[in-house]
Amino acid sequence: MDEFMFLVRGYDEKGVTPEIMQKRMAAYQPWMEKMMTAGHYKSGAPLESGSGRLLKSNRSVATDGPFLESKEIIGGYVIVTAKDYDQAVAFAKECPLLDHCELEVRKVGKM
Amino acid sequence: MLPQGMEHFFRHESGRIVSILAGIFGMRNLQLAEDVVQEALMAAFSQWTYGPIPDNPSAWVMTVAKRKALNHLKREKLTEKYAWELGPEGLAPGIIEQSFQEDQVEDSVLRMMFVCCHPDLPPEARLVLTLKIICGFSVQEIASALLSNESAIEKRLSRSKQEFRDRHLPMEIPEGASLENRLRSVHLCIYLLFNEGYNSSHPDFLIRKDLCMEAMRLCKMLLHRFPSNRPGFALMALMCFHAARFESRIDDHGALILFANQDRSKWNADLIRAGHYHLSEAAGGDQLTEYHLEAAIAAEHCTAKDFASTRWAEIDRYYEVLGEMKDNPVIELNRAVILSQTQGPLVAIKKLDALKEHPKLKGYYLLHATLGELYSQVGETGKAKEHFLAAIGMTSSKAEVSFLRGKLGAG
Structure with missing residues (x-):
């Protein structure tokens, strides 16, 4: 089994009302539960929006993002285990987050 | 899940x-x-x-x-x-x-309910505030639920917030006579909220159901804090009886089902039991409110074994008292429907014809839908058609239109 990271891009939080949160959560959680029960979910977290530091060298630190177009901003990540890319992509395809954002699937390098 | x-x-x-x-x-x-x-x-x-x-x-x-x-x-x-x-x-x-702290939370919500229903605020503002602040709906969702538009809702909310700033309306539960007054205002708000869900012509069934459930949730919270609030119990009873029939009001295609044809086995027995419980808790005080009467009417309908065994005379008596309490021509419309059951459609048509010109009933689709139904019962298909068509032009609800179209086809 290898680890794969799903980078979640372009999650637009604007206009997300409690009712919308409710509906989306009801869609996400079954996927999450399924992944957990099958032992494929490792970890995951959101990246705080509206903050960040961008260093292109050791001389300048940009703090007043956004550094990227909003659809390119990474909103969070999920790490799953899968036997290969095919399986990881199959998991990602079932993920309801795809209704609102893009997922980039990357294999985590091994030592 | x-x-x-x-x-x-x-x-x-x-x-x-x-x-x-x-x-x-x-x-x-x-x-x-x-x-x-x-x-x-x-x-x-x-x-x-x-x-x-x-x-x-x-x-x-x-x-x-x-x-x-x-x-x-x-x-x-x-x-x-x-x-x-x-x-x-x-x-x-x-x-x-x-x-x-957990035990303080409910109290805070109640105090919020009381300030949102402050009598100095206009009644429509109280409903919008309750939906926004206590029920957690967004401006867009409220606009959709109330068949209004976002800027109108937004304006109402910001005006109310201005009132809160300017007039220092306190977030407290009043005492004595002003408590009773405020409770009346809270009851009315809950009642309006429920009616928005139950009687509105909103095309989305789930939104309407949510509104009804919210009204019942708030009322439950209120009764928990004020267990001797008899009008509140009557209000809750009324909502239980109506909610019990909620699912049977639409058939598989979402068309409204005429009361007589409702499948009574689909009525929710738990809610009917809850209705009776709350109605009995509501009795015994010296107050007879419109909620008591409306609950009693709804209880009669829920208790009747089938449509034919409805106790029309009792129901009519409740309507009569209700009519003395509140000036609403819809009460007379309902009494006409009862007349059609007890004395036949012709007598009812006569009563309704007299009501047609009432300013509050002009453009009211149920008046015409009822007249259409009564005329088709006595075989006057031309007149029946005329009224069903008028009714179709007066409602925006898809379910109601499709119900009325069905009637037209049958006639």
């Missing part, structure tokens, strides 16, 4: 936390309270987007909200700015901790 008890988690937590925070910041800072709540809910939502929901999600959100509230107080120096509002001691260090 979300964990049990999380059916309306985000909306309900929104109402709870905004009430707590407004209690700390003061009603004049309602907007700030709402902003902090949105931040806290968003934090929970994004956390749970990437991982599991914790065992006690409510406590999780409360903790985040509390931390954010403290940060805001520090950052914005609210303590100094609004010290006068926070009492002579200012914001005592323990007050935030205390306000977030």
Whole structure:
């Protein structure tokens, strides 16, 4: 089994009302539960929006993002285990987050 | 599926936390309270987007909200700015901790309900405030539920918030005679909320059901705190009886089912039992309110074994008293329907013809739908058609239109 990271891009939080949160959560959680029960979910977290530091060298630190177009901003990540890319992509395809954002699937390098 | 008890988690937590925070910041800072709540809910939502929901999600959100509230107080120096509002001691260090205690939460929500239903605010504003602040609906969702538009709702809300700032309406539960007065206002708001869901022509069944459930939830909370509030029990009874028939009002295609044809086995027996319980709790006082009468009427319908054994004479007597209490021509329309059952369609048509010109009933689709039904019963298909067509032109509800079209086809 290898680890794969799903980078979640372009999650637009604007206009997300409690009712919308409710509906989306009801869609996400079954996927999450399924992944957990099958032992494929490792970890995951959101990246705080509206903050960040961008260093292109050791001389300048940009703090007043956004550094990227909003659809390119990474909103969070999920790490799953899968036997290969095919399986990881199959998991990602079932993920309801795809209704609102893009997922980039990357294999985590091994030592 | 979300964990049990999380059916309306985000909306309900929104109402709870905004009430707590407004209690700390003061009603004049309602907007700030709402902003902090949105931040806290968003934090929970994004956390749970990437991982599991914790065992006690409510406590999780409360903790985040509390931390954010403290940060805001520090950052914005609210303590100094609004010290006068926070009492002579200012914001005592323990007050935030205390306000977030579980046993204080319901009280905060109730106090919020009472200030949102302040008699100085116009009744429409009270309904909108309740939907926004306590039920946690967004402006767009409220506009859709009330078949209004966003800018109108937005305007109402900002005007109300201005009132809260200018007039220092307190977030408290009044005492004595003014408590009774305020309870009346809260009851009316709950009643309107329920009616929006039950009688509105909103095309979305789920939205309407949500509104009814919210009204019942608020009423339950109210009765928990005021167990000797008999009109409140009558109101709850009335809502239970109506809600019991909610599912049977639409058939598989969403068309309204004529009361006589409703499948009574689909009526919710638990809700009918709850209705009877609340109605018996409502009795015995010296107050006979319109809620008592409307609940009694609904109880008669729910108790009748079938349509034919409905006790029309009893129901008509309740309507008669109700008519003396509130000036509403729809009551007379209902009595005409009873007449058609007890004395035949012709007598009823005569009564309805007299009502047709009533300014409040002009353009009321049910009057014409009823006339259409009665005319088709006596075989006057031409007149029946005329009235069904008029009714179709007066309603925006798809279910009602398709029901009326069915009638046209049959006639």
